[in-house]
Amino acid sequence: MKVGPDIAMIGALVGDPARANMLTALLAGQALTAGELAREAGVTAQTASSHLSRLEAGGLLTQRKQGRHRYYALSGEDVAGVLEAMMGLAARTGHTRVRTGPKEPALRRARVCYDHLAGELAVGMLEHLVARGFVIEATDALTLTPTGETFMQALGLDLPALAAARRPLCKGCLDWSVRRTHLAGALGAALLDRFYALGWARREPGTRLVSFTPRGLGAFREIFGVAPQNDAETDSGGDGETEATA
Incomplete structure (x- = not known):
């Protein structure tokens, strides 16, 4: 039996394209609603809710309720650091988006x-x-x-x-x-x-x-x-x- 941290669990959470888009949107440091993150991921509200629940259960996101809205944010600076490093790895190994955009x-x-x-x-x-x-x-x-x-x-x-x-x-x-x-x-x-x-x-x-x-x-x-x-x-x-x- 293997011991120590299970990086496969983190990889599975980040590996889904919709969840990856949600996480990178939160790299801006601002908390976003489920609706805003659904638009970032290009999925329905119901699908976004499922993804957000998995990310929160996995310790990558936190949420707080304010009025009628629930706001989601990265659970810590270490999550942002891992995402930034993974983006660098993706760029170095040639895994880039087809359309980079004017920005x-x-x-x-x-x-x-x-x-x-x-x-x-x-x-x-x-x-x-x-x-x-x-x-x-x-x-x-x-x-x-x-x-x-x-x-x-x-x-x-x-x-x-x-x-x-x-x-x-x-x-x-x-x-x-x-x-x-x-x-x-x-x-x-x-x-x-x-x-x-x-x-x-x-x-x-x-x-x-x-x-x-x-x-x-x-x-x-x-x-x-x-x-x-x-x-x-x-x-x-x-x-x-x-x-x-x-």
Whole structure:
């Protein structure tokens, strides 16, 4: 008899196309109703209810009731990390969608991964933090150094509050589009929230895309030493803002 964790059970839950679509929709970090997830999966409400029950019983989802609606969310950051890694594996092994869509380049530049920044900009940010000695990257862990603490506090982050949180301060997450590590954990989430608060970036409603203003993108590049990947990164929209996503 085999002992230890049963990855086959997780694989079976994620392996169904409808359930996979539901889970990836929840990577945006927002709780969604059963109806919204049914539309994401392209199934009927009854079928969606069955899938959601299985995902909840399997520990991948949690739900809460508010008014007449039930909202579903990923049960934790670790679920998001596994999904992101599986997307990277699928991309590396050639299992990609037939139609990538016009937002594909934007998703690769900057997107939200559960509650932190992902994509080319996020990977570049972490590599800069490591190069400057603010973060030490080991095989299985990221550690914020004393000089890194000073740097983060100068950005306006409340490190004592983050350190007191029940989640890891620094955590690596394998980026599916770049296939290198970006910063997750309490620090990764706090940095993205800070970018929003400073007016540097905003979430695009109903998507995982993160859009930076020209001022915000300039400040981000200056502070984190991230050079533009290509001309498409600074594609100004009608409102005068620049979308930078990955």
